[in-house]
Amino acid sequence: MQTVDIRSLLKDHSLFKEEAFINGNWIQSKNTFLVNNPATDEMIANVANLGTQDAELAITAAEKALPAWRSKLAKERAQIMRKWFDLILENTQDLAKLMTLEQGKPLAEAAGEVVYGTSFVEWFAEEAKRVEGSILGITWSDKRLMVVKQPIDVCVTITPWNFPIAMITRKIAPALTAGCTIVIQPAELTPLSALALAELAKRAGIPDGVINIVTADANQSIAIGKTLCASPTVRHLSFTGSTEVGRILMEQCTPTVKKLALELGGHAPFIVFEDADIDAAVSGAMESKFRNSGQTCVCANRFYVHKKVQDVFVEKFAKALSVIKVGDGIQTGITQGPLIETAALKKVKKHVADALGKGATLVSGGKRTVECKNFYEPTILANVNSEMLITYEETFGPGAPIIPVESDEEVIKLANNSQFGLASYFLSRDIGRVWKVAEALEYGMVGVNTGLISNEVAPFGGIKQAGLGRDGSVYGMDE
Ligand code: ADP
Numbered sequence: 420m421q422t423v424d425i426r427s428l429l430k431d432h433s434l435f436k437e438e439a440f441i442n443g444n445w446i447q448s449k450n451t452f453l454v455n456n457p458a459t460d461e462m463i464a465n466v467a468n469l470g471t472q473d474a475e476l477a478i479t480a481a482e483k484a485l486p487a488w489r490s491k492l493a494k495e496r497a498q499i500m501r502k503w504f505d506l507i508l509e510n511t512q513d514l515a516k517l518m519t520l521e522q523g524k525p526l527a528e529a530a531g532e533v534v535y536g537t538s539f540v541e542w543f544a545e546e547a548k549r550v551e552g553s554i555l556g557i558t559w560s561d562k563r564l565m566v567v568k569q570p571i572d573v574c575v576t577i578t579p580w581n582f583p584i585a586m587i588t589r590k591i592a593p594a595l596t597a598g599c600t601i602v603i604q605p606a607e608l609t610p611l612s613a614l615a616l617a618e619l620a621k622r623a624g625i626p627d628g629v630i631n632i633v634t635a636d637a638n639q640s641i642a643i644g645k646t647l648c649a650s651p652t653v654r655h656l657s658f659t660g661s662t663e664v665g666r667i668l669m670e671q672c673t674p675t676v677k678k679l680a681l682e683l684g685g686h687a688p689f690i691v692f693e694d695a696d697i698d699a700a701v702s703g704a705m706e707s708k709f710r711n712s713g714q715t716c717v718c719a720n721r722f723y724v725h726k727k728v729q730d731v732f733v734e735k736f737a738k739a740l741s742v743i744k745v746g747d748g749i750q751t752g753i754t755q756g757p758l759i760e761t762a763a764l765k766k767v768k769k770h771v772a773d774a775l776g777k778g779a780t781l782v783s784g785g786k787r788t789v790e791c792k793n794f795y796e797p798t799i800l801a802n803v804n805s806e807m808l809i810t811y812e813e814t815f816g817p818g819a820p821i822i823p824v825e826s827d828e829e830v831i832k833l834a835n836n837s838q839f840g841l842a843s844y845f846l847s848r849d850i851g852r853v854w855k856v857a858e859a860l861e862y863g864m865v866g867v868n869t870g871l872i873s874n875e876v877a878p879f880g881g882i883k884q885a886g887l888g889r890d891g892s893v894y895g896m897d898e
Contacts, residue, residue, distance in 0.1 A: 423463050429513045436614035439467045439634045442480035443627025452636035457523040457757045457793050458747040466610050469633050471646040477631040481573045481600040482652050484628025489570050489598035493547040496596055500544035503623035507537045514615055518583050521609045523756035524711050525748035536585035539592040542875040546896055547596035570598035574655040575647045577604045580759055581714045583612035590657045593896045602631045604643055608759060610634045648672045662884050680888030680898050682880055684813050685841030688834035689719035693727040695846035701735045703870030707844060709797055712755055713817040717842035721810050723824045723833060733801055733821055737783045740797045745788050757793035758816055767795050767816030770809040779803045835861045841881035844870060
């Protein structure tokens with residue numbers, strides 16, 4: 420059924436895997452599911468579609484591997500993780516190709532994700548050696564209390580398709596270095612990157628059973644998700660995805676009282692105050708809005724721009740879009756790939772049509788590009804207001820709605836009017852305003868004078884219905 424020979428595109432053919440990975444073995448299944456290239460609509464792989472019994476086997480493998488892995492010295496685990504980091508980087512180009520083919524993001528952006536994704540492996544490998552407890556001595560003169568940090572044991576992670584490598588490494592690197600073992604359920608749309616990571620983990624010497632990957636299509640993922648949540652052996656579940664699915668998983672984890680890390684929906688405001696550096700605002704807007712075709716949970720969703728600078732911001736922003744080249748990301752020079760699937764494109768179309776129907780002005784883009792059904796032009800809409808869907812539903816696509824504003828109080832109120840407290844951004848050169856607004860925004864992350872906020876050192880996560888817990892950073896290790 421496979422119509423593109425992916426192996427021929429890779430330097431290292433064995434990074435292309437269609438089997439699942441349990442207890443260090445590549446597991447075939449009589450049931451399989453197809454993986455599609457969103458840029459060409461070609462089938463690129465036929466991957467093992469596991470069932471709940473396989474998920475049980477993966478949990479058992481993780482449980483069996485636990486004693487030996489957690490009893491290693493942190494330094495020994497760190498050395499193995501470091502080897503994995505080196506191998507991932509050595510294979511950046513092959514990993515980027517696999518990612519572009521299954522996810523659609525342009526090759527250079529995919530290579531950037533590999534580097535970003537490995538930064539978590541390197542950082543947590545270093546951090547493993549610095550996990551410290553404490554001695555407390557305030558209650559009795561002849562006794563001391565000792566706090567020792569221990570691995571939480573078997574962990575599960577369910578990851579989305581928008582960052583097929585980084586969402587996995589960001590979650591599993593701290594767990595592995597702490598001495599936990601893992602079952603990963605990667606997104607059904609992008610299993611190939613995850614499987615290539617497992618192949619490299621095996622080569623790095625990560626012992627059998629420490630990392631297990633259960634691949635499954637959308638229906639089986641739901642069934643497997645139930646098994647993973649219900650298992651008393653699994654102590655922690657980390658999920659990135661929609662708030663709806665996060666709620667389901669949370670409920671399913673209640674009977675076993677699992678510790679949870681949930682990174683859910685976002686609807687980021689991006690505020691341009693009248694004293695902002697407009698060029699910096701435009702480059703921040705480009706980074707934040709159009710990366711990954713607008714398919715990130717921290718993408719700017721609503722641009723609140725002060726009326727005094729609205730015209731100049733919109734003019735420069737529209738001009739900046741001319742550098743974006745939409746197309747199949749495997750080709751040279753492409754800077755924006757397709758949307759992941761037709762349903763995603765339909766949502767963008769719906770949001771744009773709704774805004775235009777309610778009086779917004781089309782500044783740029785506003786339609787599909789002709790090459791393939793999943794491509795949509797980078798789009799700017801002006802004169803948007805809070806009645807329009809695009810200002811409160813997550814678009815997950817390349818649409819930038821501009822909402823004119825005047826006072827700080829008004830914009831803070833509008834910006835905070837969302838259940839999704841994940842990322843927010845604003846630009847200002849007034850130090851008093853910077854402190855005031857940064858503290859007033861009800862978001863887990865606030866980017867000031869930048870459109871990029873995520874790296875391995877900074878805690879990543881939201882408040883309100885955007886989730887629980889933090890990925891990355893020292894806080895990610897505790898998580
Ligand atoms: P997205 O819109 O990014 O696909 P979802 O929250 O729908 O976000 O899904 C994120 C990931 O979670 C997907 O890869 C999917 O396979 C998985 N998933 C969806 N629903 C469930 C479920 N009920 N149980 C377990 N996994 C699920």
